[in-house]
Amino acid sequence: MTATAQPSANELGRSRKRKEDARLISGRTRWTDNISLPGMVHLAVLRSPVAHATIGSIEVEAAKQAPGVAAVFTGRDFADEQGSLPCAWPISSDMVAPQAPSLAVDRVNFAGEAVAVVAARSAAEAHDALELIEVDFDDLPVVLDMEAALADGADLVHPEQGTNRNALWVFDSAEVGTGGDVEDAIRDASDNGVVVRRRFRQQRLVPAFMEPRSVVMDPTGEQLTLWSATQVPHILRVMIAMTLGVPEHKVRVIAPDVGGGFGGKLQVTPEEIITFLVAQRLGKPAKWTESRSESLVSGHHGRDQIQDITICASRDGTVTGLKVELMADMGAYLRLVSPGIPILGAFMYNAIYKIPAYHFACTNVFTTKTPTDAYRGAGRPEATFAIERIMDELAVELGMEPLELRERNWIKHEEFPFTTVSTLTYDSGNYEAATARAKELFGYDGLRAEQRRRREAGDPVQLGIGISTFTEMCGLAPSRVLGSLSYAAGGWEHASIRMLPTGKVEVVTGSSPHGQGHETAWSQIVSDQLGVGFDDVEVLHGDTQSSHKGMDSYGSRSLTVGGIAVVKAAEKVVDKARKVAAHMLEASEDDLEYDRGRFTVRGTDKGTTVADVALAVFAAHDLPDGVEASLDSDATFDPENFSFPHGTHLCATEVDTETGHVTIRSYVCVDDVGTVVNPLIVEGQIHGGLAQGIAQALFEEAVYDEAGTLITGTLADYLVPSAVDLPNFVTDRTETPSTTNPLGVKGVGEAGTIASTPAVVNAVIDSVRHLGVRDVEMPCSPQTVWRAINAAQGRAKSVSEGYTDTAAGGGLGSVDASGGAR
Amino acid sequence: MTRIAVTVDGVKYADEVEPRMLLVHYLREQVGKTGTVVGCDTSNCGACTVHLDGRSVKSCSILAVQADGSEVTTIEGLAREGQLHPVQQAFHDNHALQCGFCTPGMIMQSIDLLGDNPDPDDAAVREGLEGNLCRCTGYQNIVKAVRDAADMMSSGAGPAAERVSPSSVAGGGR
Structure with missing residues (x-):
């Protein structure tokens, strides 16, 4: 009847090659910067060269007269209409939230902030004209160091706010009733056990997606159409309406092919607002595309925290308490979810361990630097780093094998579901199984033996082993939980399925891919649900006109929220089809059995398919009474819980003690991301995640600089690793299905990044710990490692000369203390 | 303005260009070859890699006028009669791309390196791709893809349907 292929085997779990690839490998791509519209002007943005200054006069006349220039605008031109860039996560009722103009009006607060915009016939002419704009900056003191920024009498980023403190957010298990008082635990351990204190530094990172950001706005139609290289077209549409007061139904946002995001495109950017306003003013389409240097200085950054960690344990290695005190650098302004990023970590410091007392306090701080916001993992890599680093330090203090210490404290597989001290309920997991498999693949015992031999031989190249047994909360969703954290929106996701008369299927998803492979994975899911061929499914996304409802892609939420919405929509299609099928087969609905697209009448060979029902419904000649002529269905899914992927990552490094150079000799990870839709895609996500986590550790x-200028402002200075910098990874999986969604899936997008950083740094330190090194600050560059070794050797000498290190529970750690170095 | 004559993906063009125009901007804006992309402004990322007279170049690091009289091959000119180049096919087969933004440059550079060394080991592939950055894949599947392509392109390897004769493969016959 139709040319629809019947699938022969389950799609779930198949390593389908991606549908997306065909256009991407042949150059038939639709990046935003490829778009060219009749009459379009090109924009160039003038950025502040200074970190903190009041803006005096801005002289734009010469630029306006330059060849090809259509207009020049400054913040003063847009002051009445540009509003304030949105922050959707006010983490506390008394949070300090300064105005965040897209184009600076009276003052610039970071180097790179947009000050003026030129619209010209070509991008080259627009950039030429930037040179002709004269801005009179009157310098203000820069604010660069978080501790100094919080001190009394500190210079202020936003003087009108009276403080550099954005907010303080606290969780305490004794107050909440999920555990004991951590101060009691520390006091007790000081007398009878072990207390370890460390200060770790999460350096500032740049997401560094490969496609520079680009925006095109066309104001010439009935709807104002904005194309943007964004992860969040749906959020962007709402926020443009709210920020600019434009009627929401008059705005259409399209995210065409988007070249990576990693959180860096989870934003409502100044340039989106600027492009929108310029196009509206001129009544012409306008395009802005950033250079890489602009991207590095003005796109939001990630991480940048100081972590003071105290862990206490009894002598047998049972952890009795954990205290986490953070300072998190917001940069100069709050962007979309800036203040909430470190708070996402609050629930993850206790990690896979049973910790009876827990205290978390995070102070968010303004500085005159580029704003920070989401970067792959967002709060959870920081938490995982801190706990996995300090577990190693605790093991050293106790004289225990670090894996044994972890095993003594982790949640056993038979203890799930397990409610943690930070209130989350982990639905499932098997840390024993993942660890056993990782040890086997890694050759753990053999490497330990080799390490001993090389230490005894005094080999100039020393071997170290680093461990990270991690879990994370992802699938950013439960609206109820997000509400309790004062997040401004919900965490549901939407999907709809359209059954076409020829048996083909259109799936509309509210999640917005930028490299993940939704078109492939969603096709696999629908193929199984509706019994249609993989190639008979078309996945539509990223355009608010076709996909009118969505919460987009970030926080490893696409599959666990968006994918499940697709399942729910498919279930509704089947429910609708069942009524018609029963009518067609002259059977009772109760007598119908359904399996992957086929209805059969129980006990007979009579049957029909969803595809055949779709054609009958299209014709609509003979439908049961009261049944509408459509199988199309929508679903909006809001999960009850996060998903909790976990895994064991083991890294072996070789450190040249004479040069400080680190080589990753072996990297093994066994991840548990529940049921897998497409192993090829999952493995790719792990590989890419590992690369980014390793990049934080090493590069x-x-x-x-002291003037507040970003000195790693190009890809020649900011060391995104190349193929020669990274090893081959050995990856494997255990599969413990999630119990909170019908597919048993968990998120995978951030796992590799979250897990890998501490595995590598633990390995580096383990390589040289016998030389007296107790910490190496990230990134562990040859110079940093070399200095740490030399500082430790110097200290070892002074110890032998009678100096005693009084910090019995470990030193103050990396930032200022003698064991660390920068 | 300067007059140049360039053959791009087999089609001849005669154009007036500004002397300062980069080859990549000429390809994207004047010839319409938007498959070739710009990823940085310091020639570190390699996303804009094309072939100029059979050798890979970063098209952001040479001027359009320098291509006068030359033949340029971009990602859009690789497929022959609807059949993908073996390196394109290998990238698909080995999941060597995610967002795909670095892919055109990565493929063009891979073809070049296979021209120099038809049977590279992992280390040689990694060395050969050092000037091309990818943020999604961690490179492992790219390395796998290039070695897979080397097998497909080697004489007598693979099913005939997947083979393209060396003379019709850009960079393959040197």
């Missing part, structure tokens, strides 16, 4: 840092 990347956004560095500012």
Whole structure:
């Protein structure tokens, strides 16, 4: 009847090659910067060269007269209409939230902030004209160090706010009733057990997606159409309406092919607002595309925290308490979810362990630097790093094998579901199984033996082993939980399924892919649900006109929320089809059995398919009474809980003690992401995640000079690793299905990044710990490692000369203390 | 303005260009080859890699006028009669791309490196791709894809349907 192929095997679990690839490998791509519209002007943005200054006069006449220039605008031109860039996560009722103009009006607060915009016939002419704009900046003191920023009498980023403190957010298990008082636990351990204190530094990172951001706005139609290289077209549409007062139904947002995001495109950017306003003013389409240097200085950054961690345990290695005190750098302004990023970590410091007393306090701080916001993992890599680093330090203090210490404290597989001290209920997991498999693949015992041999031989290249047994909360969703954290929106996701008369299927999803492979994975899911061929499913996304409702892609939520919405929509299609099928087969609905697209009458060979029902419904000649002529269905899914992927990552590093150079000799990870839709895609996500986590450990840092200028402002200075910098990874999986969704799936997008950073740093330190090194600050560059070794050797000498290190529970750690170095 | 004559993906073009125009901007804006992309402004990322007279170049690091009289091959000119180049096919087969933004440059550079070394080991592939950045894949599947393509392109390897003769493969016959 139709040319629809019947699938022969379950799609779930198949390594389908991706549908997306065909256009991407042949250059038939639709990046935002490819868009060219009749009469379109090109924009160039003038950025502040200074970190903190009041803006005096801005002289734009010469630029306006330059060839090809259509208009020049400054913040003063847009002051009445640009509003304040939105922050959707006010973490406390008394949070300090300064105005965040898209174009600076009276003052600039970070180097790179947009000050003026030129619209010209070509991008080259627009950039030429930027040179002709004269801005009179009157310098203000810069604010760069978080501790100094919080001190009394500190220079202020936003003087009108009276403080550099954005907010304080506290969780205490004794107050909430989920555990004991951590101060009691620390006091007790000081007398009878072990207390370890460390200060860790999460350096500032740049998401560094490969496609620079780009925006096109077309004001010439009935709807104002905005194309943007964004992860969040739906959120962007709402926020443009709210920020600019434009009627929401008059705005259409399209995210065409988007070249990576990693949280860096989870934003409502100044340039989106600026492009929108310029196009509206001129009544012409306008395009802005950033250069890489602009991207590094003005796109939001990630991480940047100081972590003071105290862990206490009894002598047998049972952890009795954990205290976490953070400072988190917001940069100069709050962007979309800036203040909430470190708070996402609050629930993850206790990790996979049974910790009876827990205290978390995070102070968010303003500085005159580029704003920070989501970057792959967002709060959870920081938490995982801190707990996995300090577990190693605790093991050293106790003289225990670090894996044994972890096992003594982790939640056993038979103890799930387990409610943690930070109130989350982990639905499932098997840390024993993942760890056993990882040890086997890694050759753990053999490497330990080799390490001993090389230490005894005094080999100039020393071997170290780093461990990270992690879990994370992801699938950012439960609206109820997000509400309790004062997040401004819900966490549901929407999907709809359209059954076409020829048996083909259109799936509309509210999640918005930018490299993940939704078109492939969603096709697999629908193929199984409706019994249609993989190639008979078309997945539509990223355009608010076709996909009118969505919460987009971030926080490893696409599959666990958006994918389940697709399942729910498919179930509704089947429910509708069942009524018609029963009518067609002259049977009772109760007598119908359904399996992957086929209805059969129980006990007979009579049957029909969803595809055949779709054609009958299209014709609508003979439908049961009261049944509408459509199988199309929508679903909005809001899960009850997060998903909790976990895994064991083991890293072996070789450190040249003479040069400080680190080589990753072996990296093994066994991840448990529940049921897997497409193993090929999952493995790719793990690989990419590992690369970014390893990059934080060894290579990347956004560095500012004393004037507040970003000095790693190009890809020549900001060290995104290349193929020669990374090893081959050995990856494997255990599969403990999630019990909170019908597919048993968990998120995978952030796992590799969250887990890998502490595994690598633990390995580096383990390589040189016998030389007296207790910490190496990230990134563990050759110079940093070399200095740490030399500082430790110097200290070892002074110890032998009678100096005693009084910090019995470990030193103050990496930032200022003698054991660390920068 | 300067007059140049360039063959791009087999089609001849005669154009007036500004002397300062980069080859990548000429390809994207004047010839319409938007498959070739710009990823940085310091020639670190390699996303804009094309072939100029059979050798890979970062098209952001040369001027359009320098391509005068030359033949340029972009990602859009690789497929022959609807059949993907073996390196394109291998990238698909080995899931060597995610967002796909680095992919055109990565494929063009991979073809070049296979021209120099038809049977590279992992380390040689990694060295050969050092000037091309990818943020999604961690490179492992890219390395796998290039080695897979090397197998497909080697004489006598693979089913005939997947083979393209060396003379019709850009970078393959050197």
